[in-house]
Amino acid sequence: MLEPFAKPFYITQPLLPDIDEFNEMLKEIWASKQLSNNGNMVKQLERDLSGYLNADYLSVFSSGTVALQLACKVLRLSGEIITTPFTFAATAHSLVWNNIKPVFCDIEEDSYNINPDLIESLITQNTTAIMPVHVFGNPCKVKKIQKIADKYGLKVLYDAAHAFGVKVNGKPISDFGDISMFSFHATKIYHTIEGGALTYKDPYFKERADSLRNFGIRSLESVTEPGTNGKLNEIQAAVGILLLKQVEDEIKARKEITNLYRQMLKEIPGIITSKDMEGVSHNYSYFVIRINKEEYGISRDELFDKLLEYNIIARKYFYPLCSNFQCYKDLPSSSKLKLPVANKIADMVICLPLHGRMRENDVEKICTIIKAFHEG
Numbered sequence: 103m104l105e106p107f108a109k110p111f112y113i114t115q116p117l118l119p120d121i122d123e124f125n126e127m128l129k130e131i132w133a134s135k136q137l138s139n140n141g142n143m144v145k146q147l148e149r150d151l152s153g154y155l156n157a158d159y160l161s162v163f164s165s166g167t168v169a170l171q172l173a174c175k176v177l178r179l180s181g182e183i184i185t186t187p188f189t190f191a192a193t194a195h196s197l198v199w200n201n202i203k204p205v206f207c208d209i210e211e212d213s214y215n216i217n218p219d220l221i222e223s224l225i226t227q228n229t230t231a232i233m234p235v236h237v238f239g240n241p242c243k244v245k246k247i248q249k250i251a252d253k254y255g256l257k258v259l260y261d262a263a264h265a266f267g268v269k270v271n272g273k274p275i276s277d278f279g280d281i282s283m284f285s286f287h288a289t290k291i292y293h294t295i296e297g298g299a300l301t302y303k304d305p306y307f308k309e310r311a312d313s314l315r316n317f318g319i320r321s322l323e324s325v326t327e328p329g330t331n332g333k334l335n336e337i338q339a340a341v342g343i344l345l346l347k348q349v350e351d352e353i354k355a356r357k358e359i360t361n362l363y364r365q366m367l368k369e370i371p372g373i374i375t376s377k378d379m380e381g382v383s384h385n386y387s388y389f390v391i392r393i394n395k396e397e398y399g400i401s402r403d404e405l406f407d408k409l410l411e412y413n414i415i416a417r418k419y420f421y422p423l424c425s426n427f428q429c430y431k432d433l434p435s436s437s438k439l440k441l442p443v444a445n446k447i448a449d450m451v452i453c454l455p456l457h458g459r460m461r462e463n464d465v466e467k468i469c470t471i472i473k474a475f476h477e478g
């Protein structure tokens with residue numbers, strides 16, 4: 103008889119900086135008396151992150167959501183934007199906060215990303231951009247998407263919230279599209295407790311985004327547009343500076359855990375695990391599986407509930423789909439008939455715990471429990 107975990111086993115556990123190193127950084131901040139408003143820590147973090155992500159220009163923000171909202175402003179987007187329903191609420195919300203209508207496009211069965219073959223049929227004279235999400239850190243079909251954008255004169259704004267450090271054939275993920283947004287929320291592989299970043303190739307985009315995150319203030323006596331408060335503070339920036347030194351080890355540890363999961367789950371009928379994509383350096387930010395009820399014996403929802411009995415707190419990312427939210431379900435593109443793959447996948451997926459502090463024993467125990475449910 104398998105015992106439940108003694109304490110809740112959450113889907114993730116935040117990476118934490120060394121407390122002594124963090125104290126040293128705090129002493130520096132205390133001495134400087136600069137707590138926010140583009141101080142030395144934020145400036146250093148932006149330099150460090152530009153180097154790590156290989157981005158020409160980069161700005162940090164108080165959250166990924168604010169960063170997305172401001173990216174729409176920087177690109178002067180309006181009208182309709184084609185995006186995916188298989189994502190976190192913030193993707194679609196950031197459009198609506200800009201008075202932009204989200205137009206949901208169905209997803210690919212294998213990557214769970216927007217299906218580029220369906221984008222063109224959704225373009226109207228009101229479309230100004232495509233906003234794909236590299237969901238779970240798996241890169242979208244970036245070349246195909248860019249080709250469509252170029253053909254119709256559209257901008258491409260990537261929600262790369264999950265894709266920190268991912269590379270495609272050696273190229274950083276931020277190389278694609280006009281702007282990419284990375285989330286630095288505590289649940290992400292790399293974080294600043296709360297926070298986010300935008301990367302750009304155009305220095306003018308950075309200039310505008312930096313002004314917009316600081317109320318649109320250009321100088322002491324000049325406010326050029328209605329911005330917001332989207333600034334990251336010095337203490338969170340210090341966390342970010344320190345965690346950047348740990349993120350490579352975290353990715354390595356997660357890769358090992360992921361491979362162990364894949365190996366242990368592969369023999370269980372009805373459990374479909376993801377594979378590494380060719381030419382991609384993954385960051386292993388989530389471990390998602392799909393449940394085929396007919397073969398596995400119980401549904402995704404039943405598995406989720408049974409895992410709870412063992413103190414395993416999995417998550418149904420991304421169920422419900424954004425297109426089925428109360429606030430979006432009446433949009434013309436939200437019809438379930440138009441999004442058959444997304445609706446099917448959202449009922450099958452479940453993310454299992456994954457972080458660098460997990461031990462082999464933990465994975466073995468979770469997999470043994472999942473196997474036992476199949477065997478009844």
Ligand code: T4K
Pocket residue numbers: 112113114115116165166167168189190192193235261263264285286287288289296297298415417419
């Ligand atoms: N675009 C996409 C595609 C996104 O996924 C997100 C965020 C965004 C945009 C927006 O970026 P931000 O504005 O958030 O920077 C979490 C996160 O809050 C959210 O950032 C993330 N996506 C989303 C996928 O996941 P919840 O509601 O599932 O989080 P929560 O609080 O249930 O946390 C999950 C588990 O993590 C908990 O059960 C325990 C553990 N945990 C969590 C926190 C916050 C800890 O151990 N310590 C912690 O401090 O949304």
